[in-house]
Ligand code: FES
């Protein structure tokens with residue numbers, strides 16, 4: 001029988017918070033999160049990392065893309081407790097020692113940013129691609145970015161930027177192997 005007590009127990013279950021510890025942009029992070037909050041919400045509202053954008057909140061647009069254990073994910077459909085013990089990389093974690101990531105630089109150089117709302121998500125999907133495949137074809141790039149929607153650029157400049165970043169990174173890697 002469904003009693004008031006059951007109802008209250010149910011409410012308590014959904015509002016409960018849980019302590020999680022994960023690696024965020026290279027730093028160990030411990031935080032209490034609501035069991036019902038998404039990673040995107042926690043990043044933006046509890047941790048102040050507003051570079052990760054929220055748009056559809058249904059896993060359809062890619063604006064909220066972050067890298068979770070090496071894979072690009074839509075953080076609006078990942079529950080925050082699921083990242084306990086995981087590694088999360090957000091757009092704020094890309095620049096190193098004050099230098100933009102080569103993908104960020106390429107987006108600027110190729111004019112791949114207009115309103116910018118999709119940009120962080122695009123760059124994180126591109127980053128995950130280049131971590132796995134440093135020498136992607138244009139088709140590989142288009143496939144990797146298929147879940148990221150942009151209503152401004154027409155995509156061509158974005159694909160060009162990712163391709164250009166890949167080439168630059170290969171040159172840097174080849175140089176460091178020689179050196
Ligand atoms: S806001 Fe997450 S996929 Fe659209």
Ligand code: FES
Pocket residue numbers: 112113114115116117118119149150151152153
């Ligand atoms: S630059 Fe505006 S949505 Fe992509």
